[in-house]
Amino acid sequence: MPEFFHDKRLYYTPIEFALSHLGGTWKMPILWRLQEKAQRFNELKKDIPHITDKMLTSQLRELESKGLINREIFPVIPPKVEYSLTKKGMKAIPIIETIMKYGYDLIQDAGIEFPPKKA
Template sequence: MADFVYQGRVYYSPIELSMAFIGGTWKMPILLALRKGPVRYSVLRSIIPHITDKMLYSQLRDLEKKGMLTRQVYSEKPPRVEYKLTALGKRSIKVIDTLQAFGKHLMKTEKVAVKRQR
Protein backbone atom coordinates (compact mmCIF):
# COMPACT_ATOMS: atom_id res chain seq x y z
CA MET A 1 0.00 0.00 0.00
CA ALA A 2 1.19 3.51 -0.77
CA ASP A 3 2.01 5.94 2.03
CA PHE A 4 -0.67 8.53 2.77
CA VAL A 5 -1.01 11.76 4.68
CA TYR A 6 -3.68 12.55 7.26
CA GLN A 7 -3.67 15.90 9.06
CA GLY A 8 -0.07 16.59 8.07
CA ARG A 9 1.34 13.24 9.21
CA VAL A 10 2.57 10.45 6.94
CA TYR A 11 1.11 7.00 7.60
CA TYR A 12 2.42 3.75 6.18
CA SER A 13 -0.64 1.56 6.73
CA PRO A 14 -4.34 1.82 7.61
CA ILE A 15 -3.59 -0.03 10.86
CA GLU A 16 -1.27 2.78 11.91
CA LEU A 17 -4.04 5.32 11.29
CA SER A 18 -6.53 3.19 13.25
CA MET A 19 -4.15 3.03 16.20
CA ALA A 20 -3.74 6.82 16.09
CA PHE A 21 -7.47 7.00 16.82
CA ILE A 22 -7.88 4.24 19.43
CA GLY A 23 -4.35 3.30 20.51
CA GLY A 24 -2.62 3.99 23.78
CA THR A 25 -3.36 2.95 27.32
CA TRP A 26 -6.59 4.88 27.93
CA LYS A 27 -8.57 5.45 24.73
CA MET A 28 -9.96 1.94 24.43
CA PRO A 29 -11.11 1.73 28.07
CA ILE A 30 -12.80 5.12 27.68
CA LEU A 31 -14.59 4.04 24.50
CA LEU A 32 -15.67 0.76 26.12
CA ALA A 33 -17.02 2.66 29.14
CA LEU A 34 -19.26 4.64 26.76
CA ARG A 35 -20.59 1.64 24.81
CA LYS A 36 -23.95 1.48 26.63
CA GLY A 37 -24.77 5.17 26.40
CA PRO A 38 -23.88 8.61 27.75
CA VAL A 39 -21.66 8.69 30.83
CA ARG A 40 -20.72 11.53 33.17
CA TYR A 41 -17.09 12.45 33.81
CA SER A 42 -17.20 11.28 37.45
CA VAL A 43 -18.56 7.89 36.40
CA LEU A 44 -15.78 7.51 33.84
CA ARG A 45 -13.28 8.27 36.63
CA SER A 46 -14.73 5.47 38.75
CA ILE A 47 -14.92 2.96 35.87
CA ILE A 48 -11.26 3.58 34.94
CA PRO A 49 -9.61 3.71 38.38
CA HIS A 50 -5.93 4.10 37.44
CA ILE A 51 -6.34 7.09 35.12
CA THR A 52 -5.48 10.55 36.43
CA ASP A 53 -7.85 13.49 36.00
CA LYS A 54 -5.35 15.20 33.69
CA MET A 55 -5.01 12.12 31.47
CA LEU A 56 -8.77 11.44 31.37
CA TYR A 57 -9.45 15.06 30.42
CA SER A 58 -6.80 15.08 27.67
CA GLN A 59 -7.89 11.72 26.24
CA LEU A 60 -11.55 12.78 26.20
CA ARG A 61 -10.61 15.97 24.37
CA ASP A 62 -8.53 14.02 21.84
CA LEU A 63 -11.32 11.50 21.21
CA GLU A 64 -13.77 14.39 20.80
CA LYS A 65 -11.43 16.13 18.36
CA LYS A 66 -11.15 12.91 16.33
CA GLY A 67 -14.92 12.56 16.15
CA MET A 68 -15.08 9.43 18.32
CA LEU A 69 -17.31 10.96 21.00
CA THR A 70 -19.36 14.03 21.76
CA ARG A 71 -19.38 16.16 24.89
CA GLN A 72 -22.71 17.54 26.11
CA VAL A 73 -22.68 20.28 28.74
CA TYR A 74 -25.90 20.88 30.65
CA SER A 75 -26.42 24.33 32.16
CA GLU A 76 -27.31 23.19 35.66
CA LYS A 77 -25.96 23.96 39.09
CA PRO A 78 -23.53 22.27 39.46
CA PRO A 79 -22.75 21.86 35.74
CA ARG A 80 -23.22 18.36 34.33
CA VAL A 81 -21.14 17.01 31.45
CA GLU A 82 -21.88 13.77 29.61
CA TYR A 83 -19.85 11.97 26.98
CA LYS A 84 -21.40 9.83 24.26
CA LEU A 85 -20.04 7.74 21.39
CA THR A 86 -20.52 8.97 17.83
CA ALA A 87 -21.17 6.59 14.94
CA LEU A 88 -17.40 6.40 14.41
CA GLY A 89 -16.84 5.63 18.09
CA LYS A 90 -19.50 2.91 17.99
CA ARG A 91 -17.82 1.37 14.96
CA SER A 92 -14.54 1.12 16.89
CA ILE A 93 -16.15 -1.06 19.58
CA LYS A 94 -16.12 -4.17 17.35
CA VAL A 95 -12.39 -3.72 16.76
CA ILE A 96 -11.71 -3.13 20.46
CA ASP A 97 -13.74 -6.22 21.42
CA THR A 98 -11.63 -8.29 19.00
CA LEU A 99 -8.39 -6.89 20.42
CA GLN A 100 -9.62 -7.55 23.96
CA ALA A 101 -10.48 -11.17 23.11
CA PHE A 102 -7.03 -11.64 21.58
CA GLY A 103 -5.43 -10.14 24.68
CA LYS A 104 -7.38 -12.54 26.93
CA HIS A 105 -6.26 -15.43 24.71
CA LEU A 106 -2.64 -14.31 25.09
CA MET A 107 -3.04 -14.03 28.86
CA LYS A 108 -4.12 -17.69 28.97
CA THR A 109 -1.66 -19.12 26.48
CA GLU A 110 1.32 -17.11 27.68
CA LYS A 111 0.51 -17.76 31.35
CA VAL A 112 0.41 -14.09 32.25
CA ALA A 113 0.41 -13.43 35.99
CA VAL A 114 -2.67 -11.45 37.01
CA LYS A 115 -2.12 -8.86 39.72
CA ARG A 116 -4.92 -8.95 42.29
CA GLN A 117 -6.83 -5.75 43.08
CA ARG A 118 -6.76 -4.66 46.72
Protein backbone atom coordinates (compact mmCIF):
# COMPACT_ATOMS: atom_id res chain seq x y z
CA MET A 1 0.00 0.00 0.00
CA PRO A 2 1.50 3.38 -0.92
CA GLU A 3 2.30 5.82 1.86
CA PHE A 4 1.19 9.45 1.64
CA PHE A 5 1.58 12.81 3.35
CA HIS A 6 -1.19 15.03 4.67
CA ASP A 7 -0.70 18.13 6.84
CA LYS A 8 3.03 17.41 7.10
CA ARG A 9 2.40 13.91 8.49
CA LEU A 10 3.25 10.57 6.89
CA TYR A 11 0.49 7.96 6.74
CA TYR A 12 1.06 4.34 5.77
CA THR A 13 -2.55 3.22 5.28
CA PRO A 14 -6.05 4.66 4.90
CA ILE A 15 -6.85 2.96 8.24
CA GLU A 16 -4.21 5.03 9.98
CA PHE A 17 -5.59 8.17 8.34
CA ALA A 18 -9.16 7.34 9.44
CA LEU A 19 -7.99 6.66 12.99
CA SER A 20 -6.28 10.05 13.08
CA HIS A 21 -9.79 11.47 12.70
CA LEU A 22 -11.71 9.08 14.98
CA GLY A 23 -9.15 7.45 17.26
CA GLY A 24 -8.59 8.00 20.94
CA THR A 25 -10.77 7.58 23.98
CA TRP A 26 -13.18 10.46 23.48
CA LYS A 27 -13.73 11.33 19.80
CA MET A 28 -16.17 8.55 18.98
CA PRO A 29 -18.24 9.00 22.16
CA ILE A 30 -18.52 12.73 21.39
CA LEU A 31 -19.58 12.07 17.78
CA TRP A 32 -22.04 9.40 18.94
CA ARG A 33 -23.74 11.84 21.30
CA LEU A 34 -24.07 14.50 18.60
CA GLN A 35 -25.86 12.26 16.10
CA GLU A 36 -29.35 13.04 17.43
CA LYS A 37 -29.08 16.78 18.06
CA ALA A 38 -26.72 19.69 18.54
CA GLN A 39 -25.43 20.01 22.08
CA ARG A 40 -23.71 22.60 24.20
CA PHE A 41 -20.42 22.00 26.00
CA ASN A 42 -22.06 21.41 29.39
CA GLU A 43 -24.55 18.93 27.92
CA LEU A 44 -21.69 16.90 26.47
CA LYS A 45 -19.73 17.17 29.72
CA LYS A 46 -22.71 15.91 31.71
CA ASP A 47 -23.27 13.00 29.30
CA ILE A 48 -19.57 12.00 29.34
CA PRO A 49 -18.86 12.23 33.08
CA HIS A 50 -15.21 11.08 33.13
CA ILE A 51 -13.89 13.56 30.58
CA THR A 52 -12.16 16.68 31.88
CA ASP A 53 -13.07 20.16 30.65
CA LYS A 54 -9.61 20.50 29.11
CA MET A 55 -9.88 17.18 27.26
CA LEU A 56 -13.40 17.88 26.01
CA THR A 57 -12.27 21.28 24.73
CA SER A 58 -9.26 19.72 23.03
CA GLN A 59 -11.27 16.94 21.40
CA LEU A 60 -13.99 19.32 20.20
CA ARG A 61 -11.35 21.53 18.60
CA GLU A 62 -9.73 18.54 16.89
CA LEU A 63 -13.06 17.24 15.60
CA GLU A 64 -13.90 20.72 14.31
CA SER A 65 -10.51 21.08 12.60
CA LYS A 66 -11.02 17.69 10.88
CA GLY A 67 -14.42 18.84 9.61
CA LEU A 68 -16.42 16.29 11.62
CA ILE A 69 -18.35 18.79 13.75
CA ASN A 70 -19.63 22.35 13.46
CA ARG A 71 -19.23 24.91 16.21
CA GLU A 72 -21.96 27.53 16.09
CA ILE A 73 -21.73 30.64 18.24
CA PHE A 74 -24.97 32.49 18.99
CA PRO A 75 -24.69 36.26 19.61
CA VAL A 76 -26.39 36.35 22.99
CA ILE A 77 -25.23 37.21 26.50
CA PRO A 78 -23.84 35.02 27.91
CA PRO A 79 -22.46 33.53 24.66
CA LYS A 80 -24.10 30.30 23.57
CA VAL A 81 -22.10 27.72 21.60
CA GLU A 82 -23.55 24.54 20.10
CA TYR A 83 -21.77 21.61 18.50
CA SER A 84 -23.33 19.49 15.76
CA LEU A 85 -22.25 16.86 13.28
CA THR A 86 -21.30 17.77 9.73
CA LYS A 87 -22.11 15.49 6.78
CA LYS A 88 -18.57 14.13 7.14
CA GLY A 89 -19.23 13.47 10.82
CA MET A 90 -22.51 11.69 10.04
CA LYS A 91 -20.61 9.32 7.74
CA ALA A 92 -18.64 8.17 10.81
CA ILE A 93 -21.74 7.06 12.76
CA PRO A 94 -22.19 3.65 11.01
CA ILE A 95 -18.49 2.94 11.59
CA ILE A 96 -18.78 3.83 15.27
CA GLU A 97 -21.89 1.64 15.53
CA THR A 98 -20.00 -1.30 14.01
CA ILE A 99 -17.10 -0.82 16.44
CA MET A 100 -19.56 -0.60 19.34
CA LYS A 101 -21.25 -3.86 18.31
CA TYR A 102 -17.84 -5.53 18.02
CA GLY A 103 -16.99 -4.22 21.49
CA TYR A 104 -20.19 -5.73 22.90
CA ASP A 105 -19.29 -9.07 21.30
CA LEU A 106 -15.80 -8.95 22.82
CA ILE A 107 -17.27 -8.14 26.24
CA GLN A 108 -19.68 -11.06 25.97
CA ASP A 109 -16.93 -13.43 24.76
CA ALA A 110 -14.80 -12.42 27.75
CA GLY A 111 -17.66 -13.30 30.11
CA ILE A 112 -17.93 -9.75 31.43
CA GLU A 113 -21.27 -8.73 32.91
CA PHE A 114 -22.32 -5.67 30.93
CA PRO A 115 -23.77 -3.39 31.91
CA PRO A 116 -22.54 -4.19 35.42
CA LYS A 117 -25.13 -4.43 38.17
CA LYS A 118 -25.09 -1.51 40.57
CA ALA A 119 -24.17 -2.39 44.11
